[in-house]
Amino acid sequence: MRIVRQPIDAQAPPPIVATDELAALADAALRQQADAMRTLIVTVAPAILRAVRSVLGTRHPDVEDVAQEAALGFARALPEFRRECNLIHFACRIGVLGALAARRRLRARAEDRVDDGFALDLVQDGSASPIDAAIEARRRAALRDLCDDLPDGQREALVMHVVLGMTVEETAAACRVPANTVRSRLRLAKEALRARIQADVRLRDAL
Amino acid sequence: MTTPSLCPDHLLARARTSALADGERGALEAHLEQCGACRAALRTGQAFDRVLGPQPGDDQLATRLWCEVERQVVRRQSRRARTIAAVAAAAVIALLSVTSVAMLRARLGRPSGSVVPAPASAAARGGVPGARAEPPRSPSEPARAVPSQLSDHLPPPEAPAMAPAASESPAPGRASRPSPSKPARVRAAGGDAPPGVRPTDDGEGAGALFSAANVTRRRGETARATEQYRRLVKEYPSSPEALVAHVALGRLLLARAGAGAGALAEFDAYLVAAPTGALAEEALFGRATCLMRLGRDREEGATWRQLVERFPRSVYAERARVRLGELSP
Numbered sequence: 001m002r003i004v005r006q007p008i009d010a011q012a013p014p015p016i017v018a019t020d021e022l023a024a025l026a027d028a029a030l031r032q033q034a035d036a037m038r039t040l041i042v043t044v045a046p047a048i049l050r051a052v053r054s055v056l057g058t059r060h061p062d063v064e065d066v067a068q069e070a071a072l073g074f075a076r077a078l079p080e081f082r083r084e085c086n087l088i089h090f091a092c093r094i095g096v097l098g099a100l101a102a103r104r105r106l107r108a109r110a111e112d113r114v115d116d117g118f119a120l121d122l123v124q125d126g127s128a129s130p131i132d133a134a135i136e137a138r139r140r141a142a143l144r145d146l147c148d149d150l151p152d153g154q155r156e157a158l159v160m161h162v163v164l165g166m167t168v169e170e171t172a173a174a175c176r177v178p179a180n181t182v183r184s185r186l187r188l189a190k191e192a193l194r195a196r197i198q199a200d201v202r203l204r205d206a207l
Numbered sequence: 208m209t210t211p212s213l214c215p216d217h218l219l220a221r222a223r224t225s226a227l228a229d230g231e232r233g234a235l236e237a238h239l240e241q242c243g244a245c246r247a248a249l250r251t252g253q254a255f256d257r258v259l260g261p262q263p264g265d266d267q268l269a270t271r272l273w274c275e276v277e278r279q280v281v282r283r284q285s286r287r288a289r290t291i292a293a294v295a296a297a298a299v300i301a302l303l304s305v306t307s308v309a310m311l312r313a314r315l316g317r318p319s320g321s322v323v324p325a326p327a328s329a330a331a332r333g334g335v336p337g338a339r340a341e342p343p344r345s346p347s348e349p350a351r352a353v354p355s356q357l358s359d360h361l362p363p364p365e366a367p368a369m370a371p372a373a374s375e376s377p378a379p380g381r382a383s384r385p386s387p388s389k390p391a392r393v394r395a396a397g398g399d400a401p402p403g404v405r406p407t408d409d410g411e412g413a414g415a416l417f418s419a420a421n422v423t424r425r426r427g428e429t430a431r432a433t434e435q436y437r438r439l440v441k442e443y444p445s446s447p448e449a450l451v452a453h454v455a456l457g458r459l460l461l462a463r464a465g466a467g468a469g470a471l472a473e474f475d476a477y478l479v480a481a482p483t484g485a486l487a488e489e490a491l492f493g494r495a496t497c498l499m500r501l502g503r504d505r506e507e508g509a510t511w512r513q514l515v516e517r518f519p520r521s522v523y524a525e526r527a528r529v530r531l532g533e534l535s536p
Contacts, residue, residue, distance in 0.1 A: 034281050038273050045269035050259050058258050061462075064268060065425040071272040075280040109427075136254035143251050162248045163255045167220045186216060190244035197247050 020086040030079060041071055044091035048074065051095030054163045055103055055144065062102060070098040085173035089166060093174040096159050100147060107148060138203055146196050150189055157182050158189040214238065214245050223252055263522035267489060413439060413446035420452070424459070433459050440476075453477040454486045457493045471497035488514070492523045499530070508534045 020026075022043065028036030048070045052063050073094045081090055143163065147155040153175075160171045161182070168186065172179040197203045218235045221227060227235060239246045420435035436452040436459070443449050457473035460466040474494040478487060491514040498507035511527040511534075518524060 032281070034277065037276065037281055041273045041276050042269045045272050046261060046265060048272075049262075049265060049268065053262075054255055054259055058262065062425075062427075064271070067268070068272055068275050068425075071276050072279055075276045136257060139251045139254040140258070143255075161216065161220065162252045163259075165220050165223050165252060165256070168216045183214075183216065187214070187244075190214075190248045193251060194244040194247040197251075198243075 020083070022087040023083065026078060026081065026087055037075065040087070041075065044074060044088060045071065047088045047091045048095040051092045051159075051164060052099040052102075054159060055096060055099035055147065057144070062106070066099050066102045067095065069102075070095040073098060082176075084176060085170065089170050089174040092160065092164060092166070093156075096156060096164070100152075100155060100159070103144075103147065135203065138200065139197065142196050142200060142203065143193060146189075146193055150192060153177075153181075154185045154189040154192075157185040158193070161186055162190070162193070214242060219245060219249055219252070222249065223256055263526070264489075266522065270485070413443035413448040416443070417448035417452060420455070424455070429459055429462070450477060450480055450484070451486065453480070454490055454493070457490070457497075461493060461496060467497045467500040471501070488518045488521050488523065491517070492521075492526075495527070495530070504534055 022040065025036050025040045025043070029040050045067070048067050049063070052067045052070060053060070056063055056066065070091070074091050077090075077094065081087070085093075143158070147159065150158065156175060157171055160166045160174065161168065166174070168179050168182050172182045175182065215235060215238055218227065218231055218238075221231075222235060239249065416435060416439045420432050420439060423435055424432035433456060436456045439446075439452045440449045440456070453473045453476045457470045457477070460470035460473060463470075471494060474490045474497065477484065477490045478494065481487065484490075491510055495507050495510040495514060498504075498510060508531060511531050514521065515524050515527045515531070521527075
């Protein structure tokens with residue numbers, strides 16, 4: 001049996017402290033101050049959009065609708081927000097879960113254009129050479145495909161950590177699970193990602 | 208073989224958002240040499256970083272998200288709060304009434320501690336023993352006379368607790384209208400909606416139809432959504448929902464091959480009804496795109512110029528300038 005140890009680096013970041021510059025705004029929103037809620041929604045909207053686009057694709061036609069559902073979910077869940085993470089990460093998680101559910105629905109309806117961001121990502125990405133851009137687009141597609149096959153906890157951790165760049169501690173706080181649980185899920189998910197990329201001839205060399 | 212439990216996940220995250228110290232960078236690179244999983248994760252994450260930045264139109268999209276939240280969450284909470292306030296006020300009034308009856312009885316000479324009689328109707332219905340046992344009421348003291356005598360003890364009709372509800376609650380036929388503030392969609396379509404565009408008595412039906420059309424559109428049933436938006440425009444032409452529906456219709460039609468002229472008509476309808484509305488920017492963009500597809504270069508150029516002049520900082524401005532450059536001889 002493998003013993004999961006802590007990272008070797010003793011300078012790992014401390015657990016998330018529940019200090020959030022949006023907390024006062026959330027309090028005002030909970031007191032039904034519409035202006036505060038408006039500011040809050042507009043502030044977290046980029047995070048929600050980023051989360052949704054990461055799962056569906058940057059130009060997927062359902063991005064707006066899924067983001068809208070996520071924003072509504074965020075507003076409705078606000079009274080139950082326990083401040084174990086910051087509000088941006090809370091919104092991110094709602095966006096990720098909503099997008100993953102939408103992706104599942106789309107695939108169930110056999111709408112295989114879930115990754116139609118592929119070509120458009122390629123066009124949008126002007127910083128890399130066309131070959132590099134194509135490889136990166138394929139990497140993104142590989143991860144999105146992988147999300148369809150992973151268990152819920154693993155794919156959630158994979159998107160929040162690998163795609164959105166949240167730390168293990170931030171992911172753990174947002175998902176309300178221990179950090180070691182996230183590490184364990186990430187270990188499995190990253191290994192699956194490596195295997196998925198290695199199985200792709202065009203990505204294997206770039207790995 | 209990787210040793211995942213030792214993976215420096217915090218360095219992987221920080222490597223994408225901030226500069227690592229030399230020691231950290233060396234440690235991370237040494238780890239990446241050995242760990243294919245972390246290498247794959249880091250490179251895939253960097254591939255996402257390149258495309259997940261803000262997109263043109265995100266500001267407007269955020270505003271639309273807020274409009275929907277306001278419509279579906281904030282207003283409902285507000286209505287619920289008003290209902291609770293009204294119920295609380297009614298309870299207070301009922302309590303005061305009971306108290307006043309007791310005080311009145313005391314003033315009329317009843318012994319203290321006597322039971323307040325049940326209403327005559329209750330006594331008649333249930334045959335409450337206590338009611339039968341009470342002393343006979345004199346003819347000059349009918350039960351119906353009590354409320355008028357209680358008026359001195361009751362709060363005024365517009366008690367402070369009721370004032371906000373009374374001032375904010377709409378007429379019965381418009382329970383969901385956001386009066387007195389402008390409806391969210393009027394704000395979304397332009398807080399300065401033209402005089403002809405105002406909430407009407409049929410706004411409730413318009414709102415329901417608009418919501419249904421939105422739900423249909425989200426399901427991907429674009430043909431049915433188009434039909435519902437058209438019905439909304441036809442049946443409730445003066446509602447704010449119909450105004451927004453023009454832009455929604457335009458966007459749906461724009462995505463359909465061969466429907467450029469129809470989309471153009473919708474965008475034009477919005478721009479005529481709300482030339483300074485908040486969706487004017489999107490309507491202008493949609494109009495220019497339609498004209499481009501229809502090959503009407505001169506009108507297209509004029510629309511792009513109008514967009515740039517009116518909204519120089521628009522997310523569409525760069526696209527407009529590029530297209531104007533292409534159109535210039």
